Amino acid sequence: MYIAAVILSILLALLSLAAGAPKAQLKGDVPDGLVAKGLSSAQVRLIGLAEIAAAAGLVAGIWWQPLGIAAAVGMAVLLLAAIGYHVKWGDYGDTATRGAAMAPVLFVLVAVAAAATLAASR
Template identity: 75%
Template sequence: MDDLAAALEMSVSGLTRLAGRSVDQGLFHRVRSGRDAQGWNATLTDTGFARLEAAWPTNLASVRRHFLDHLARAAPSTRAAYPVRNVLLRLHGPVGRCGHAHAHISSTRTFVYTAAVILSVLLALVLLAAAAPKVQLKGDIPGGLVARELSAGLVRFIGVCELIAAVGLVAGIWWQPLGIAAATGVAVLLLGAIGHHLKWGDYRDSATRSAALSPVLFLCVAVAAAITLAASL
């Protein structure tokens, strides 16, 4: 009882009175301490544990309201709050339906965020590979674009946009709004590429169809990256 009183920051006499009322309500019973002949241990009864189990969702809601909500407002886009959140869910989640629901939501959000990271990194790598020759105006791709009535300055501008988008996607892993904006910008670039291929009839020509389908594929990746980043907020 002395240890419990110290943990609760109560006087021993005050805790003794509270314990007496709790014993009368059948919430726990007192047994002699095996270490101290004059000491008592408080042991929960089944009724007491059921009362504690019912109180846990309220306790978790209070922790969220007084701590996690303030942390989220202080750094709304950081992942720093998630380790604390997950620890609390592991402590409280197994007890009661409310805990199970929050644990399920956390697990789903973690899965979605993992998918967003994979898609963002994949798309960033593709953009870096595509941007390098355009910025330097070296290789077959920039030459082919210039031959199709695109100015060298426009080709280089597209390459710079791809580089910026790649950086935005990587940074968006930590700050999702930036990643969403970058993925949206990539989608616009890819729609322009699809329109370019349509203009030149690349989808009708079997020799150029495979290359022309690449923007369609990566458009799907960009849209998926934007959606998963938004869902992981």
């Protein structure tokens, strides 16, 4: 079970870092799109920093499972908020935006699996 926990933690950490870095730096299309849909630059940067912190917590959680579990649960909460944001903007009903809006749905499943495997490997 520990190997699965390590693989899921690293996978989620890489995904979280890749999603969080552009938001924290406010560079790229994603931060611009979030600002265009009503979030402030500070909110976008805070989301990016939270994603980067989750990535760090997931990696550290490989050696200290309570931190990894907390990071995975925090990431799941953040992703549930992202799903709510996409629902609010109708992204799941629009074929042009549905693909990008599905990423948080997939990632929340990975976050839950990472938390569960980390908890089971204690």
